[in-house]
Amino acid sequence: MVNMRQRFLFKLFLVVGFLSLGGFNAFAKPALQEGSEISTLQFIIPTASYDPIRYEAGLLLTQAWEELGLSVEVTGMDFQALSQRLNSPPNDDFHAFISGYVSRPERLDPDVLLNRPFTCPGVDTGVNYQGYCSEEYDALIEAQRTTMDEALRQDLVYQTQQKLAEDLPAIALYHVTEVTAYNNTLFENPTPMMGQGLFNIWNLLSMTPITDQRMLAMGKAGDIDTVNLFAPVTGGANTDILRLIYDMLGRVRPDGTVEPWAAESWEVIDDTTVQVNVRQGMTFHDGEPVTAEDVKYSYDIQKAEGAAIYAPFLDPIEEVEQVDDYTLIFHLSQPYPALFQATFSQILIVPKHIWENVDGVLAEAQVDNPIGSGPFSWGGWQRGEVLTLMAYKDHFQAPEIDSFSSVVYATPDALFQGLVSGDVQMPDRRLLPTQIEELEQYDYLTRIEEQDFGVYYVGFNLRIPPFDDPAFRQAIAHTIDYDTIVNTLLDGYAVPGAGFIAPANAAWHDPDLTFPSFDLEAARQILTDAGYSWDDSGRLLFPAE
Template sequence: MNLMKKRMWISLLVVGVLLLTACGGGGASAPAAPTESDIPDEEMGEIVPSITLLSSLPEANMVNYEMAEEIAEELRLLGVDAVAQPMDFAVLLDVLYGEDSDFDAYTIGWSGRVERLDPDMFIHSINHSDNAEPGGNNTNRYRNPAFDALADAQRQEMDIDARREIVFEAQEILGQDVPQVTLYSRANMQTYNKELFADVINIPGEGLFNEWTPFSIRPLTDKTVLTVASNVNIDDINPLSSKSVYGWRNLRLIYDKLVRLSPEIEPVPWAAVGWDVVADDVIDVELRQGMTFHDGEPVTVEDVKFSYELFINENVEYFASFLTPIDTIEIMDENTVRFNLKYAYAPFITNTLAQIPILPMHIWEDIENPVQYPNMEAIGSGPFKMERFQTGEELVVSRFDDYFEQPIIDGYIFQIFASPEGVLTALELGTVDIVSYDLVPAHTEQISNNEGGKYDHLELTEAQDIGFFYLGMNLDRAPFNNKAFRIAVAHVTDYDLALDVHLNGYGARGGGGLVIVEANEFWHNPDALIYDTYDPERAREILAEAGFTWDSEGRLRMPVE
């Protein structure tokens, strides 16, 4: 049922219970209201602080918006003053990653990009205490020394089976601590115009518009510039400050990386022609010769060294977890860069070398504040060069003719729409060729049913996703610094509502403490404790057992210190 229907159901149920009580009726009991305590109010703990749940606007992510509203309603039923507050996605990112970090809780997601099949992102980057300061990916502010030890150990273990055991143990701790509540995983339901293009691959976690699309897609007509639709704005094209998957889908085609991961999740030498693991903590990388930036300047080993050191020195928190293992970088000769690591780092090739973009030193070395640099020209060495960019409207690129591996298409237009409805209309009219995001379930159904044949030209595709959307909680402030409260929140989260109603079944259920989802089969621990049952009555029991009380007005009170 949707949120409005569920609220009506709750209201009717409460009225029914009151009538039954008044009439002395029996029968099945409704979810109990918060129980008032015999303890005088003045002897109770502090009132649980008000909670604001931040979310995307419904136009950007309807499910996250609805789930924030839903959980706020459930918290109010528990006696907590809670409200959901939707906002523009870019603003939400600024709040979560800003220096002030003034937030209680939020709904957001981590995309399942191919390099995230390695567990280091979801174990270390978003949960290690080193990344819990403002600007870091650990926006839950989760800190647990025992977990940190495992997160560190798994990235230094080179034997894959031994590493898997450590990752499994780390998941058990997250399941117990519930630093976040995963709401759902979304299937990559995406579509493209099959009358204009063929050989379009939906990569799990990436979708149709991925970094291999320009090298595999085949135009069927003389239309060789792809029009890509997005329902989320791009407002940052600076690689040092961009934190959104929507921005990086473009940046990784404008900028180059030493390694790219294939659709089969294998590391492919790219701006590098190869690497030599001299020792577990020493890796030599050989740069491809003859490459140039879009302004004609050559790409050199100095540019590679400069780029990695710039990201490190500017403390770019988005990538900090993957850069922390680097001790020093040396230029060995005109073709070779040596990375000396502080310790063996198992996913160095697939995580570090496959994510950091190569920046032109001759441009960036003289920029006083590179993180704040608007970068409106975006000079890279990737397969496409930027022609123009207007936030809220479009980003236009053309093929870089001097690139060593020529894309099949001549360029693309990344067109930004105000809502998914606008995208659906454009798909129907044929003014866009492909989507860069997962369709909302209603649009998936419309395209699938194809009433009247108006979507005959569209091909609907599906792929699993290892990413997830979740309720994040600021563990630096009450009540989320109380584990029992977080577990209670996991019990008032309706996972079936998210999957079966809001997603129409296109995805997978979540759970409290879940970070490595079932789709990532090798690294997912099926035996880890995950709170994945909607049970408001049990939530109240958990709170009562932990010393929470309800006062004479039904307000939830913190345990007495």
């Protein structure tokens, strides 16, 4: 039987029949002039094989934009190609894109999602894909980063969300409900985590074998591209694996709080001084001890040569002072309330005795056997097939399992079939709505449901017309059909986009935020009032001088 979602997609494909899918197509740079016809919009979206929901949302937006009189050329890209494209300045050959920030523990702190994707310095480093630059917004971000007054910080964070809602460099489309599953005949004692489902460190530590099978296999849609932690980060997949191999001073718990990890404890001396006591007895996977010297080296070298995305979380650190073998003093240039959740839980501790002997640029180093001190040590990697980690039994919180493998699947559907067949015991991601319905057939698969604080969004390139015009963006904001996205594409397993701080992150989400409703007539009126017009064929024209 054909369900409502299938009928909707069939109609959508009839309307949007000109898609260019697959690899990256070189776009002709737009030559847009006032009073002229708006040239074809170049719209980058994920492929259907990588993320069918975002792909279908892109088709839905394309249909609405065409109804406004715009011509749209859609290019589908897989995750790595899309990430690399958006990270390649000067970024003047596309108009809009669909992307997302999945839930990660450190992203519970609002600075992570509100800072680097939207502040002016990110325009030059490539992480501010929209090219949005506002002195007022940057001042608000800096203010919330430097106050230790929690009530004042919350008010400032609310103001930053309101500023984004006014300027609309990007618009949240939806926040999903995370539904996943695991094989209950082979493993027990799962630990789901808000926004991360079962692919989180706490679950990999707690999952306990029921039978003689002591390897936990996870299905993953797509592979990582490097295990060199200094390499430019194109996405979170690399980081997910690296955080199993390496330790950090702190880890975010399943309830969202931060606890000392490689740090035995920490103490706030004053607003700009924090003492860290490094856990004693830890060793790297090669047997060498982990000391304060390694921690200092890790922070110093990553501040100097680390991936650009971590720069905002290291910038407030003026100096890391080593007091003795297991004591450090972090001196901050200013108060920084996100130090524990956004910095201590992200910066990986590396062995100084290995990395100080690497010649040349660290980001270009060939890393075949990463050595950390984390709960898992390196096992091996067959690119595009499987990556294996071994439980490090000398760790202070060693896993119950003996090993962990990440098995690569080409599509989410193939991954789900691997879960059903028993080839893997859990997926790395949420299940699709059609898969959730099918899940009920298998009593050996236990369903897990958690709220998600990630965001999936459409971003606009403010560097070039027409998205450099605030009125045009306001009109486009009325083309998002939230009801169809949430209730048809996602079968109700989501909530409408409500800004970049999701409602599930209740401590920091501004509940008073409002966004334009789906209303194409309102969009046309805004364009008309701003001086836009339409030619005899219905194509939208720029305002005349």
